[in-house]
Amino acid sequence: MTTSAQTVVVPARARTATAVATVRRKQGFQHGGWFVAPFLALFALFVIWPLLRGVYLSFTDANISGEGASFVGLDNYREALNDAAMWDALGHSAYFTLLVVPCITVLAFLLAMLAHNIERGKWLWRLCFFVPFLLPSTVAANMFQWLFTQGIGLINQTFGLDTPWLTDKSYAMLAIVIMTLWWTVGFSFLLYLAALQGIPDHLYEAAKLDGANAWHRMVHITLPMLRNITGLVIALQILASLQLFDQAVVMMDFSPGPELSTRSFVQYTLEQGFTSYRVGYASAMSIIFFVIIAVIALARMWLLRNREEGTR
Amino acid sequence: MTSTQIRIKSRRPWTPSQIVLTLIGVAVSAVFVTPIAAALFTSLKSEAEAAEIPPHWLPEVWTTQAWRALWETGNVTNWFVNSLVVSVCVTSVVLTVSALAGYGFARTEFRGKSVLMGIVMSGLMISPAVLGVPLFTTVQQMGMVDTYWGMILPQCAPAAMVYILYKFFQGIPRELEEAAFIDGAGRWRVFFTIVVPLARPSLAAVGIFTFIASWNNFLWPYMVTNNPDLMTMPNGIATVMNSYGIQWAQLMAGGLMAGLPLIIVFVFFQRQIVAGVAHTGLAGQ
Numbered sequence: 372m373t374t375s376a377q378t379v380v381v382p383a384r385a386r387t388a389t390a391v392a393t394v395r396r397k398q399g400f401q402h403g404g405w406f407v408a409p410f411l412a413l414f415a416l417f418v419i420w421p422l423l424r425g426v427y428l429s430f431t432d433a434n435i436s437g438e439g440a441s442f443v444g445l446d447n448y449r450e451a452l453n454d455a456a457m458w459d460a461l462g463h464s465a466y467f468t469l470l471v472v473p474c475i476t477v478l479a480f481l482l483a484m485l486a487h488n489i490e491r492g493k494w495l496w497r498l499c500f501f502v503p504f505l506l507p508s509t510v511a512a513n514m515f516q517w518l519f520t521q522g523i524g525l526i527n528q529t530f531g532l533d534t535p536w537l538t539d540k541s542y543a544m545l546a547i548v549i550m551t552l553w554w555t556v557g558f559s560f561l562l563y564l565a566a567l568q569g570i571p572d573h574l575y576e577a578a579k580l581d582g583a584n585a586w587h588r589m590v591h592i593t594l595p596m597l598r599n600i601t602g603l604v605i606a607l608q609i610l611a612s613l614q615l616f617d618q619a620v621v622m623m624d625f626s627p628g629p630e631l632s633t634r635s636f637v638q639y640t641l642e643q644g645f646t647s648y649r650v651g652y653a654s655a656m657s658i659i660f661f662v663i664i665a666v667i668a669l670a671r672m673w674l675l676r677n678r679e680e681g682t683r
Numbered sequence: 684m685t686s687t688q689i690r691i692k693s694r695r696p697w698t699p700s701q702i703v704l705t706l707i708g709v710a711v712s713a714v715f716v717t718p719i720a721a722a723l724f725t726s727l728k729s730e731a732e733a734a735e736i737p738p739h740w741l742p743e744v745w746t747t748q749a750w751r752a753l754w755e756t757g758n759v760t761n762w763f764v765n766s767l768v769v770s771v772c773v774t775s776v777v778l779t780v781s782a783l784a785g786y787g788f789a790r791t792e793f794r795g796k797s798v799l800m801g802i803v804m805s806g807l808m809i810s811p812a813v814l815g816v817p818l819f820t821t822v823q824q825m826g827m828v829d830t831y832w833g834m835i836l837p838q839c840a841p842a843a844m845v846y847i848l849y850k851f852f853q854g855i856p857r858e859l860e861e862a863a864f865i866d867g868a869g870r871w872r873v874f875f876t877i878v879v880p881l882a883r884p885s886l887a888a889v890g891i892f893t894f895i896a897s898w899n900n901f902l903w904p905y906m907v908t909n910n911p912d913l914m915t916m917p918n919g920i921a922t923v924m925n926s927y928g929i930q931w932a933q934l935m936a937g938g939l940m941a942g943l944p945l946i947i948v949f950v951f952f953q954r955q956i957v958a959g960v961a962h963t964g965l966a967g968q
Contacts, residue, residue: 403796406787406874410780411799413840417818418806425817433820485711489704497953499712502719505945507899507917510938514722517931522736525721553718565961614812617901621921637812637902644816645906653816664808 422661429655435648447655457656459631460639461663463544467619467635468612470548475608476601478556483563484593497564504557512621515550519622537622540632547619547633554618555611559604566600567593606671613664616641636660719939726750726936733931749932759940761912762919766898766941769834769915773897776839778890782882785848786874790860800849806842811903819906833907834915838897844889851885852878888959891952895945916941 429447433440451457486496503511518526519536527533536546570593578588616637619628627634627642634642640660644653721740725733726749728742753759787793788800811818818837819828827833855878863873879886901917908914911923920937949956 403787403791403793406791406870407784407793407799410784410840410845411803413776413780413836414803414806414842417821417837417840418809418814418842419802421814421818421821422809424821425814428817428820435820482711485704485708489708490701491705492708494953496708496712497957498950499715501949501953502946503715505895505899505949506719506938506942507901507920509901509917509921510941511718513921513934513938514718517725517935518718518721523734523738523931525738525740528738553715561957561960565957568957569961610808614810616812621901625922637815641815641906644819650816650820657814657816661809661813664813665805668808 425654425657425661428651429658431651433650433654435645435650440651443651447652448659450652451655451659456631456634457636457639460634460636463632463634464613464615464636467544467548467551467615468609470544471551471612472605472608474548474552475556475559476604478552479559479563479604480597480601482556482560483567486560486564487567497561500560501557503554506554508554508617509621511554512550512618515546515553515618516622516624519546519550538629540629543623543628543633547615547622550618550622551612559608562600562604563597566597570596602675606668609667610664613667719942722935722939726932726939728932730930730932733935749930749936753933753936753940758911758919758923759916759937762914762916763940765913766915766917768831769838769904770894770897772831772835773838774890774894776835777841777844777893778886780839781841781844781848781889782879782886783874784845786852786878788845789849789852790855790857790878791870803842803845806840807846809842811837811906815902815906822907827907829908829910829913831913834904834913837903837907838900841893844893847889848882848885851882855881884955884959887952887955891948891956891959894948898945 428440430442430444431440432443432446482496482500486493486500489496506514516537518524521527521533521535521538524536526536534542536542574592574596575588578592583591614637615635619633619635620638623629623633627638636656637660640653640656643649643656724741727745727747729744729746729748732742732744784803788796788803822828822833822837825833827836859877859881860873863877868876898915899917900915901921904915904918905922908918911919914923920934920941
């Protein structure tokens with residue numbers, strides 16, 4: 372489009388532009404498909420096909436071997452929607468998400484502001500805040516399991532408490548949330564840090580000349596410039612948090628937690644599939660979960676579109 | 684000589700606000716490093732001392748017993764090699780296919796492109812956690828349970844990476860490619876000699892994050908392998924070690940061994956990682 376506009380203004384380039392258009396059409400048609408083919412093959416095999424298969428299995432009473440499955444219609448879905456344990460597990464995942472997402476967003480922002488504004492030792496702050504994210508979830512979870520264990524744990528020892536973090540249902544999820552904040556905030560921190568570095572200095576200089584103080588500069592420049600990245604951080608964190616599994620399972624010694632209080636949706640699905648061998652039922656739950664996530668993603672898109680229209 | 688002088692000049696003096704911020708930074712960093720330090724100290728205790736009540740931070744008797752015990756069982760080396768094979772394969776495949784696909788979607792035309800792009804974007808919502816059971820039965824059907832293939836291939840179709848590179852390739856000026864086309868270069872030649880070199884920081888970021896994700900992936904290898912000989916580092920440590928009753932000193936030593944390679948990589952490449960994040964447009968500019 373830009374080329375054709377130029378053609379009008381600069382006739383000397385007209386010939387080039389037509390040549391480009393021809394080349395573009397030819398080359399594109401010949402090779403475009405081959406660029407995306409390898410990815411699409413993998414994607415079809417390991418994303419689309421399992422999704423379709425999941426839909427099919429969810430209408431059957433398949434077990435783990437996949438043999439002798441018969442069609443049961445909507446029975447699995449009916450059972451899942453009436454399954455109190457499923458709603459509990461979904462509630463735990465949602466509760467975890469509600470606790471983690473706002474905390475991580477605020478914490479990541481504050482850490483990034485700190486690391487961005489200290490003039491010395493930038494590499495050290497980056498390293499310290501990001502390093503937990505480099506640990507495998509199981510390792511980070513094992514560390515906190517040990518720190519939280521009553522008796523031998525250093526957390527109670529250091530703060531002079533005797534809290535049954537891992538064995539009481541009112542603390543178990545909180546322990547997992549604390550561990551998750553420590554372990555994953557580094558990733559969002561890095562996104563914020565990169566975004567802060569991308570804000571042009573002249574904006575701040577101009578504001579200073581106009582007499583804006585640090586607070587004004589923060590509210591009128593930094594926060595608006597970070598709006599996109601905040602949206603991204605929140606979206607990524609919601610998706611990641613709803614998929615809670617690793618840390619909860621490891622911290623609770625591969626159990627569903629005290630009085631099932633930390634059993635997440637993913638954990639319950641896998642239990643049904645791999646422990647109770649109810650692949651059909653587990654597939655129905657997977658599809659329900661997929662629909663929930665899709666609804667959230669669509670709601671986000673819709674909100675974004677409305678906001679864009681609002682600002683125009 | 685001149686360079687040292689310039690460096691000294693460019694250092695700004697300590698202002699009160701910088702001192703306060705630095706102190707806050709030190710305090711917050713201490714909070715972040717403490718659990719890792721605690722794990723390190725625990726790994727240097729004897730098993731008996733690690734389970735002592737009340738606990739204490741520093742070992743009374745420093746010993747490398749836990750590290751040696753882990754080493755001697757031989758499993759850890761095995762897991763390490765498995766992790767390395769899986770992560771290196773996943774990273775190379777992901778980099779190749781997502782760079783090609785990102786470019787294909789951003790800069791070429793073919794029938795059904797927008798529909799396919801829409802389908803790929805909906806894949807952002809699907810992970811092994813969401814579709815674990817059906818994905819497992821699919822992989823089982825292909826006969827890839829308890830194989831390297833089964834661990835590697837399902838991790839190789841991340842829509843997110845395609846999206847990141849797609850966004851980046853869209854930002855490359857078309858004129859660069861067009862000049863080459865007119866000189867007679869084909870699509871592939873343009874891709875490898877012009878586009879890929881330009882994309883190096885983005886590819887580095889995608890590669891590093893894929894490597895981190897794959898090295899640390901627990902759920903998928905956990906579902907697809909039962910064979911302890913095929914386990915990756917995070918799985919071996921979490922599942923096998925716990926089943927023998929928890930030996931805290933060994934567990935911490937193993938955990939640090941699993942975490943160390945990535946920490947070393949990050950120490951060396953952190954500048955490129957931050958630059959890569961900014962460059963890919965992940966940061967939203």
